[in-house]
Amino acid sequence: MEVWIRQDAGSPAAESAEALTKAFTKETGLEAKLVAVGVTDFETKLQQRTAQKDLPDIVINDTGQLGNLVTQGLVREVDREAVAGSADLAGRAWEAAQGYDGKYYGVPFNSQAFALLIRKDWREKVGADVPKSWDELTDLAVKFTKEDPDGNGRNDTAGMVVPGTTTRGYLTWWFSTMLWSEGGDFVKKQGDGYTAAIGEPASVRAVEKLQAMFCDSKVVQPGATTADTATTHTVFESGKGGIYLTGPYMLPRFDGSLGKDKYEVVAAPPGADGSAALAEGENVYLMAGSANEKGQQEFAEFAASPAGQKIGLGVGNGGIIVRLPVNTTVDGAAERSDPRWDV
Template identity: 45%
Template sequence: MHKTSLKSLLVGCAVLCGAHGAQAQSISVWSRQTDESISVLKALTDAFTADSGIKVETFNTGIDFEQRLARAAAGRTLPDIVLNDTTAMGQMNQMGILKPIDPSKIAGSQDVSTSAWDGAKASDGQFYSVPISAQSFAMFIRKDWREKLNMPQPKTWDDVRKLAEAFTKQDPDGNGKADTFGMAIPGSTTRGYASWFMSSFIWQAGGDYVKQLPDGFVPTLDTPQVAEALTYVRGMICDKLAQPGAINATTGDTLPTFRSGQTGIFVSGPYHIPQIDAEPGKDKTEVVMLPAGPGGIASLSEGTSAYLLKSVKDEDAANKFLAFLVSPKGQEIAMAQGSGRTPIVRLPVNTKVDVNAVRQDPRWMVFKETFDKYGHYMPAVPNWTAIRTVTGEGFNRILAQCDADVPTELKALNEQVKIELSGQNALSASQQ
């Protein structure tokens, strides 16, 4: 009887311990990616599993990611790691789901560029994520249209305006119809697209969203520089140099207008190179640096970060995955070179990875040079997502009203942002 019980106990322990061990050697990763990146994510996790023996369960979506996170947090079914936009840090941190990260515990973290780490730093000075990808923005232009009309590559706001006018009024595709437009503009309030698009122009004008004081952030939207940026872009819409419906368009709407030959100027990141090479074609397009405004050249810098959640079950396994993401091998796999798929890593954050050697495409160097010399990350306010929503709605309202007084509208918007920031500053102070 005693031997039978002991044997049963040992068998039971073996089963339970084995199950626990298997569980300990797996992690769950959620990723805010489009379907174009599914195969890239799979290649990345497969390589990690082959190297480490740690299995990775993945889930990805590109449309309702934030809502799914909120539901998972409420139901206590969160994953171990989340791959999401760097600008999502504040919102996720205010949800109380993020675990602070000590870079010294991530193997190879010293090889990640300082600018990428700075972009991933929270307003309280702590790190709640590991940067895995960076990007800047440039202009995709219909080279065949520009050369047909004998126009130069644009270097300034004035150049871009003239090119947009020519693309709209001079029949660049030669079909005898007035069916082309200059610039593709995503002016929608959805996910704050209007604010996202306007950011580079605001910095090119010499303006900014906020400034940081010792006791928190204050808005700086009611300035002549920001008014000049809004007036310039609104002119494109009101003078019908942008595609119809620009005021309600997202980038998901504007990309097809460029690919189909409706618009000739498209501001975006390097992740759209594969689709644009497929249509309208690499030979018909070019990538040029964003123009200089009154304040010089400037571009929004963005990135993707890996967030460690408080729900993590095996922190050692999770840290190994984070280390793999920033390793040269992980970075190069996620760059998806030659796959025709949207890469997860656009510009590598690992300084040992040579963009030119991997990409072998001079267009990528336009984005790299822009990021290195002229990149601006969004301000590290406690919750940028909320500010992006408020400013996106405000900018959309200004862009939609051709007769509205821009400085007056910006003054009212500045007050709205001040209220939002005041709440964020108070919440941050109470959490410290």
């Protein structure tokens, strides 16, 4: 079987995926070959294989791609009850494998919830507490921007690191945590369908708070409106920005480049409507047209099993392909011996 994952070849993440595939073969006797397809051109290459009517057997990819895969007819429906160990997989993760029609089109593999990474040394330097609201967070960002928290005597730090480009929807993606915590949303259920919710009062209030960060307090980094995450990762780790809302997959990189003692991991503060956080994940998709449907399901079951989830944690090599386990019998924070993952 051919297994595709959206990771760069030779990366630690690809190494973990290779270990997962080899462990599956050893466990089941079924031959499986991993293909690590680059992050930037994954969808393009998948469409090329679609045109050739020669899909891989398995694709591990974002939950956000489920709709595209279903509407193109590229994935098989999954019988949730027939998946070995399905009861151990988090219900929330199963929801992310569910299509608009209520059917399941993947087996959960990985989840993640975003948190704030805050320069702890800067916060202590300016004499501030951990922020308890979005307003306090903005106040801290102002201090990081104006009070020379790195002590170099230059006005060269930004409070908030924001991937503000509209490319691939990055700004909307980053902003969603703020939007939901204020009680707003992008769409809402109406009858048998959905209608826009972004123009409603709570949503507008959230957008105005976002606008104020750029235009009033001016706490975002220079060039934010064209920055994607490849850029913003560098801004944070190079000491040019103090607050970064991002995924837990960045912890190993920042531990090495910035230093584990320099920053803290904090849940995003509540807004007017309470707490919320952008959460994402990945599914194992059983691609249409495979000559080995039984093997496809066995691979998905192994990937979601405790053994598969622990390999994906990448504890030994930093190749994290399971950020937060979807299997409720696996404690990711305990496996990593790192309480920051509890956040």
